[in-house]
Amino acid sequence: MTLSGTCVIAGIGATAFGKHPGRSSVSLNVEAIRAALSDARVDKDRVDALFVKPPTSDFQMLYTVKVASALGIQPRMGGAWDQGGAANATLISIACMAIEAGQIDIAVVSFADNPRTGNAAVYARPRGDDSLYGWFGTLPGYAMIMQRHIGEFRTPPEAFGAIAMAARNHGVRNPKAQVRNPLNMDDYLAADPLVAPLRRDDCTLISDGGGAVVIMSAKKAAELGVDAPVPILGWGYGQTFYEVAYRRDMTSTMAQTSGATALKMAGLTPQDVDCVQIYDCFTIAALMTLEDYGFCQKGQAADFVKDGALMQDGALPFNTSGGLLSETGMPGMQLIHEGVRQMRGTSVNQVKGAGNVVISNQGGVMQTHSTLVLGQ
The missing domain is CATH 3.40.47.10 (Thiolase/Chalcone synthase)
Incomplete structure (x- = not known):
């Protein structure tokens, strides 16, 4: 059994990149998700899973619930994944496995942050035990x-x-x-x-901005008439x-x-x-x-x-x-x-x-x- 090609990226969306003074990471996530859903031509009420990489500069508990609430959806499955910059690709694969397991139909993976106009201090934080020596x-x-x-x-x-x-x-x-x-x-x-x-x-x-993708099975993409699904x-x-x-x-x-x-x-x-x-x-x-x-x-x-x-x-x-x-x-x-x-x-x-x-x-x-x- 292989999952290769069974799921597709049906939509992508992003904010502008650079500076977003006064914007929260939640609002940037919402903007990017709306753009991705529009690209896939999928209504937000059809999303039954939301996976979010938490913001680097402002880690928050229950962050996915906050994004889902701001978006106005109530997905069956969701969560935040802390793997640093590797998280977005990992979350896409998790969505694929959940779809193939029959747990969900349509998932959104998103990430947004505002370190440029918000808090960039996280990039200057101490790093492990070697911070004792100036690292x-x-x-x-x-x-x-x-x-x-x-x-x-x-x-x-x-x-x-x-x-x-x-x-x-x-x-x-x-x-x-x-x-x-x-x-x-x-x-x-x-x-x-x-x-x-x-x-x-x-x-x-160092940039403010957000991005999102819509994931579904290849079969579902064909049923919905998605324009350009990418396996x-x-x-x-x-x-x-x-x-x-x-x-x-x-x-x-x-x-x-x-x-x-x-x-x-x-x-x-x-x-x-x-x-x-x-x-x-x-x-x-x-x-x-x-x-x-x-x-x-x-x-x-x-x-x-x-x-x-x-x-x-x-x-x-x-x-x-x-x-x-x-x-x-x-x-x-x-x-x-x-x-x-x-x-x-x-x-x-x-x-x-x-x-x-x-x-x-x-x-x-x-x-x-x-x-x-x-x-x-």
């Missing part, structure tokens, strides 16, 4: 991992610059992207480190230690397990993949995910990403709406949306002939990982 905020952990990768594999800065340039230059052509100014290698290399070796353009945006071909998960310093190998992630599981479920190999939407909170995260998914050997990403390989017309088109480095820092959902657009043929940077897309979501300092594979 505060998100950047130091990624900087340590990046430094280890450079030390082990002599990874040149141009490798990270190629990732930043691909994301940014795809974002230039996305009218909804938060940052749309182009980036070249000279500009990337000229920027001073924020936390060495992380430069400014290695780092994610969910595979998914997978992985998780490692909380403390970065405790990890046996700082240059590998559980993307290895997550990606291999999802590709096996979809019946694909890395060589079969047409395009990717990779969690690029930092360029080192994207680079290591490309390696761990098997697109290149460990330590060889520098050769893999050079010469425009990640651009729209390259060997492996990457983050074609701009990702976290250009479109929005909203963790994970925007990558799923762009995967859907690629399969629908509606991306502003449409990859010619793309018949599948691999999407990664990641949480914490590379602690959790979730993978989705979508098809046509």
